[in-house]
Amino acid sequence: MMDFSITLKPDNSQISEAIEFVESSLSKCNIKGNDMTKPLLLTEEHLVELVKVVPADNSITIKVRKFLGKTTITMQAKSTSPISVGTPDSNISFDGYESAPNAEAAIRSMIINANRDVLRHSYRNGTSTIVITAGESSQKNLMRVLFSMVLALVTCIIARLLLPASVCTFINDYIFITIKTIFLNALKTIIAPLIFFSIAASVSSITDLSEFGKIGIKVMAFYTFTTIVATIIALVAYGIINPGSFNELSYMAQGAEVTESQEMVSFLDTVIDIIPDNFLGAFVNSATLQLIFLGLLVGAVVPLMGDQREKIASFLSSANELFLRIGTVITKCLPIAVFAFIGSMVLTMDTTVIKTLLTVFICIILSMVAMMIFYLAVIAILTKSNPATFFKNALPAWLNAFALSSSNAAMTFTMNTCDKKLKISPKLYSFSIPLGATINMDGFVIVLTISFLFLAKAFGLELTGGDIFTLIITIILLSFGAPGIPGVSTICMSVLLMQYHIPMEALALFIGIDAIADPLCTANNVFGDIVGTFCIARRNGMVQD
Numbered sequence: 001m002m003d004f005s006i007t008l009k010p011d012n013s014q015i016s017e018a019i020e021f022v023e024s025s026l027s028k029c030n031i032k033g034n035d036m037t038k039p040l041l042l043t044e045e046h047l048v049e050l051v052k053v054v055p056a057d058n059s060i061t062i063k064v065r066k067f068l069g070k071t072t073i074t075m076q077a078k079s080t081s082p083i084s085v086g087t088p089d090s091n092i093s094f095d096g097y098e099s100a101p102n103a104e105a106a107i108r109s110m111i112i113n114a115n116r117d118v119l120r121h122s123y124r125n126g127t128s129t130i131v132i133t134a135g136e137s138s139q140k141n142l143m144r145v146l147f148s149m150v151l152a153l154v155t156c157i158i159a160r161l162l163l164p165a166s167v168c169t170f171i172n173d174y175i176f177i178t179i180k181t182i183f184l185n186a187l188k189t190i191i192a193p194l195i196f197f198s199i200a201a202s203v204s205s206i207t208d209l210s211e212f213g214k215i216g217i218k219v220m221a222f223y224t225f226t227t228i229v230a231t232i233i234a235l236v237a238y239g240i241i242n243p244g245s246f247n248e249l250s251y252m253a254q255g256a257e258v259t260e261s262q263e264m265v266s267f268l269d270t271v272i273d274i275i276p277d278n279f280l281g282a283f284v285n286s287a288t289l290q291l292i293f294l295g296l297l298v299g300a301v302v303p304l305m306g307d308q309r310e311k312i313a314s315f316l317s318s319a320n321e322l323f324l325r326i327g328t329v330i331t332k333c334l335p336i337a338v339f340a341f342i343g344s345m346v347l348t349m350d351t352t353v354i355k356t357l358l359t360v361f362i363c364i365i366l367s368m369v370a371m372m373i374f375y376l377a378v379i380a381i382l383t384k385s386n387p388a389t390f391f392k393n394a395l396p397a398w399l400n401a402f403a404l405s406s407s408n409a410a411m412t413f414t415m416n417t418c419d420k421k422l423k424i425s426p427k428l429y430s431f432s433i434p435l436g437a438t439i440n441m442d443g444f445v446i447v448l449t450i451s452f453l454f455l456a457k458a459f460g461l462e463l464t465g466g467d468i469f470t471l472i473i474t475i476i477l478l479s480f481g482a483p484g485i486p487g488v489s490t491i492c493m494s495v496l497l498m499q500y501h502i503p504m505e506a507l508a509l510f511i512g513i514d515a516i517a518d519p520l521c522t523a524n525n526v527f528g529d530i531v532g533t534f535c536i537a538r539r540n541g542m543v544q545d
Contacts, residue, residue, distance in 0.1 A: 203299025
């Protein structure tokens with residue numbers, strides 16, 4: 001255990017001293033590189049806000065502690081009110097972006113909201129407490145999941161070779177299936193409120209899209225366009241490769257209710273069904289599109305509530321924070337669940353599944369390559385630049401994102417690439433990159449689309465035209481409103497499996513696919529952020545000479 005602390009007055013002149021103390025303490029706790037950059041940024045932003053609400057005669061205590069391998073930064077002080085970090089200014093404007101006085105506040109807000117998974121703050125009995133976790137990168141989460149997968153594969157292959165079939169059946173039925181059921185039930189419990197409050201809180205925080213000015217609208221429009229293209233590319237690649245065979249994995253359901261043939265649903269019926277006839281019914285049935293619609297509706301109405309606006313927005317934000325925390329706690333158990341999922345699969349599956357999964361990976365890789373070609377074509381068409389030169393300059397950021405497997409962790413390096421290599425104005429990239437890390441998930445869309453189409457076919461579900469349309473809309477909206485917590489891909493796939501009544505045993509295969517594809521998925525997401533930023537910069541005179 002290591003423990004360091006400092007006490008300072010609520011004065012902006014002491015913030016530099018505090019940051020130096022935190023940096024020095026993190027170094028002593030063996031926190032380095034990108035694992036240090038993010039907590040330092042979050043510490044500075046929260047400290048600036050904390051100074052504003054702490055009376056001059058009080059003090060702020062900062063503690064850095066490492067215990068059982070976990071390092072935390074805790075800031076605590078008596079204050080007149082809770083801090084407002086992460087709440088966008090309703091008067092923000094990006095018109096006249098070169099000198100926009102309020103842009104910095106919005107940028108800070110987006111960066112902080114993109115890192116909510118490592119933040120906790122509370123206000124009780126007149127005391128503000130902020131806790132920031134350092135060193136908890138998505139790469140470490142990925143490594144834990146991959147280690148759990150390998151351990152399950154090795155252990156269960158040995159068990160299948162050496163133990164009697166009756167013993168393997170007992171292990172699967174009474175241990176693995178029990179763990180799987182508990183984990184899946186926990187996920188099902190939070191899916192509906194997580195979707196609703198995540199969407200509602202996000203929309204309610206922006207009173208009017210026009211507040212972000214023309215540049216903000218162009219950035220969001222570009223990200224929306226590339227997300228739609230990513231979905232189309234995934235559908236085409238799946239149609240070309242066509243991995244798996246119909247109903248080949250239904251035996252893995254282990255008694256679960258297999259989806260029966262569905263009646264044909266027309267396009268009109270699909271659109272009508274988006275509007276629920278019962279508010280609570282959407283939650284009870286976990287109807288994804290209905291929940292998204294309700295979230296958008298409630299979030300859009302909040303700015304019209306006058307004096308009640310802040311109270312309602314605060315409630316939605318707090319509820320969103322609550323279910324994000326619950327989701328984080330559940331996904332902390334993902335390595336254990338992965339061991340049970342993969343172990344059960346190894347003890348019961350046919351060896352031909354491995355060959356089938358290889359075709360799924362080929363399909364994903366083909367889609368990623370096609371998406372990269374599309375990005376470079378966009379560069380050539382919209383900016384008249386040499387795509388090869390752009391690719392050379394952006395490649396280090398792509399490799400960095402691939403290594404870190406986290407858009408948030410790679411954010412600092414990505415911004416540096418935009419600044420040093422591509423000469424983009426900070427006024428643009430400091431807005432577009434954090435926003436891209438939050439809503440621009442082209443790689444995520446590709447993996448989710450191809451994986452779901454494969455699982456639907458393999459578990460015996462015939463998708464109609466209406467189903468495909470609903471799937472596209474749902475995946476695009478999920479990519480925009482996906483909560484920023486570890487294991488979010490697993491939660492989003494759970495949403496789709498429940499919506500289409502596919503046995504949740506399919507999640508075992510997706511966890512394996514996602515864990516291996518995650519680095520490539522992240523690299524694709526970050527490359528798309530850079531492409532969008534560069535195109536808008538060139539077309540709006542925001543490239544520095």
